Amino acid sequence: MAAVYMRRLGKELREIETEAPPAGLRLLKADDFDTWIFQIEVLGDSLYRGERFALKFRFDNTYPFSAPAVQFVVDSQMRAPVHPHVYTNGHICASILGEDWSPTLSVISVCITIQSMLASCKKKELPEGNDTYVRTAPDNPKKTHFVYDDDTV
Amino acid sequence: MGKNNVQDLLNNADIQDPFDFSQKILQDLDSAVRCKICSELYAAPVVLACGHCFCSLCARSQLSEKEACPACWKPATEDQLRINPAMEEAVIAWKAARAFVVRLATDDHIRQMRPQTPELRPTKKRRMSPASDSDIEMLEQPAAGPSTPRKPTKRPSSPAQPRPKSTARSRSSEPPVDDKLIDCPACAHRVHMDKINQHLDSGCKLPPSTVTTSAKQKDAWSKIFSGETRKKGKDRTGDDAPLPKVSYAVLKEKQIRELLAEHDLPTTGERSLLIARHQRWITLYNANLDHHPSQRRRTAELRTELRKWEDDRKAITKRGTAKEVAQAVNLTQHQRDNKAEFAVLVARARPKKATVAVSTSSGLAELDADGCSSPPVDKEHDLDASDTQVDMTIVDPDAPRPKESAILVE
Numbered sequence A: 001m002a003a004v005y006m007r008r009l010g011k012e013l014r015e016i017e018t019e020a021p022p023a024g025l026r027l028l029k030a031d032d033f034d035t036w037i038f039q040i041e042v043l044g045d046s047l048y049r050g051e052r053f054a055l056k057f058r059f060d061n062t063y064p065f066s067a068p069a070v071q072f073v074v075d076s077q078m079r080a081p082v083h084p085h086v087y088t089n090g091h092i093c094a095s096i097l098g099e100d101w102s103p104t105l106s107v108i109s110v111c112i113t114i115q116s117m118l119a120s121c122k123k124k125e126l127p128e129g130n131d132t133y134v135r136t137a138p139d140n141p142k143k144t145h146f147v148y149d150d151d152t153v
Numbered sequence B: 001m002g003k004n005n006v007q008d009l010l011n012n013a014d015i016q017d018p019f020d021f022s023q024k025i026l027q028d029l030d031s032a033v034r035c036k037i038c039s040e041l042y043a044a045p046v047v048l049a050c051g052h053c054f055c056s057l058c059a060r061s062q063l064s065e066k067e068a069c070p071a072c073w074k075p076a077t078e079d080q081l082r083i084n085p086a087m088e089e090a091v092i093a094w095k096a097a098r099a100f101v102v103r104l105a106t107d108d109h110i111r112q113m114r115p116q117t118p119e120l121r122p123t124k125k126r127r128m129s130p131a132s133d134s135d136i137e138m139l140e141q142p143a144a145g146p147s148t149p150r151k152p153t154k155r156p157s158s159p160a161q162p163r164p165k166s167t168a169r170s171r172s173s174e175p176p177v178d179d180k181l182i183d184c185p186a187c188a189h190r191v192h193m194d195k196i197n198q199h200l201d202s203g204c205k206l207p208p209s210t211v212t213t214s215a216k217q218k219d220a221w222s223k224i225f226s227g228e229t230r231k232k233g234k235d236r237t238g239d240d241a242p243l244p245k246v247s248y249a250v251l252k253e254k255q256i257r258e259l260l261a262e263h264d265l266p267t268t269g270e271r272s273l274l275i276a277r278h279q280r281w282i283t284l285y286n287a288n289l290d291h292h293p294s295q296r297r298r299t300a301e302l303r304t305e306l307r308k309w310e311d312d313r314k315a316i317t318k319r320g321t322a323k324e325v326a327q328a329v330n331l332t333q334h335q336r337d338n339k340a341e342f343a344v345l346v347a348r349a350r351p352k353k354a355t356v357a358v359s360t361s362s363g364l365a366e367l368d369a370d371g372c373s374s375p376p377v378d379k380e381h382d383l384d385a386s387d388t389q390v391d392m393t394i395v396d397p398d399a400p401r402p403k404e405s406a407i408l409v410e
């Protein structure tokens, strides 16, 4: 019996393969149960018009009880979007990837959320403290304890 | 994993999902009896205080991390879980009927795809013959007829054990047929449940597993499975009382070991492992009780599962650190196994691609971006308006935003 997380990911993959993924998303790589990569672009009017990014997911067997490690790919070809929640090393500060993760979310729903996060951005700017963070950040963004400051009052 | 790689591959063939159907209405029906956490047909379904339903094990595993419903975030605790016998019955009935419905649906789908010609005939006939009314036309259509012999789909559903007619909870619990193969705790080969003790006593007669477990602990587990420690503990299968939670903080390590010994579980390892093992045992044990007695697994099987869980837990810790140090340098056996299993899943997924695609939406979480207005759920995401998934996850709309930066943990 395959591990629970593989069965769950297998089903997610089958849905992606059977149905086309939502507009603006394309599966680039899913060769194993460890790492998947999606191409993500924001369609319609947004600050990121015409830009393409790669979103990388890393899983272990705590999935889906704990969130996958999700970040933008930053390498010789790809850059992370300039966004107040996205560090230049590709790490993303989004509560659904941390304390607000729910096991009923899926890889596609994470992609859509990130897409929406970009679509609704009003000003392209780097997160505060980007340089410090990037200098000291661990490889795996899940090792980072992002501090969310709820000042929506 | 290691040794039973091939078995894993074979067993992957039993993975079923809504996309076994090409018709959206049947996909939705199949989804409706699936847990939103594991995507499997509900196993021992339970409802939370909010009314959302999950497999008992999924719900308990989640609630031990966070005491809230993963679908609606309303507060929820393990004590509030209630079994859902109606849903369990629906799942058992659906399991029994599923392969048949897949076959009917496939036949129907193929017929729909055929060129128009055969369909023209009945219509024409009706127009020409005054005696022919709609009733007759219906009879002429080979709908749902078993007359078209087709080989069943490659993945027939496992025959579900018919549930006893009586609603009374019987004490005797013969496990379902397909549950009788279990992983040998020592060599990880699939072994028939009834043979497991003989198999272990024979020293497995097979090369030892490559699973990384300290020799001592493996030994402790083997002893348990060979029944050496049996006399002390009582086999509690059939006992309907759930195990109570334990406040480990007030217990001495020796007392925790005694708790484990009571259930014939290994007492090796350090305190944190002992506690984790006992907690997981309670979760597995209580989740098993949420099955109808005819669907419950034997205590021996639960021990096998606990053992597997412990191995996985170790694997995570190791992989985690290894990944940090040298990412993707060499594949561990585990990863290689994953690759093979993955290939099978992908192979399964691809041939289906040609079938009619009806879009379903996945749960969408909204996120309030810093300085950005709340994102509209726009048409671009191609969300199906007729989405029937009740368990849409709504993440707190006033989602937190990052403070100045991030703090490193560890």
Ligand SMILES: [Zn+2]
Residues within 6 Å of the ligand: B035, B036, B037, B038, B039, B040, B042, B043, B054, B055, B058
């Ligand atoms: Zn489940």
Ligand SMILES: [Zn+2]
Residues within 6 Å of the ligand: B048, B050, B051, B052, B069, B070, B071, B072, B073, B074
């Ligand atoms: Zn709920």
Ligand SMILES: [Zn+2]
Residues within 6 Å of the ligand: none
């Ligand atoms: Zn009742």
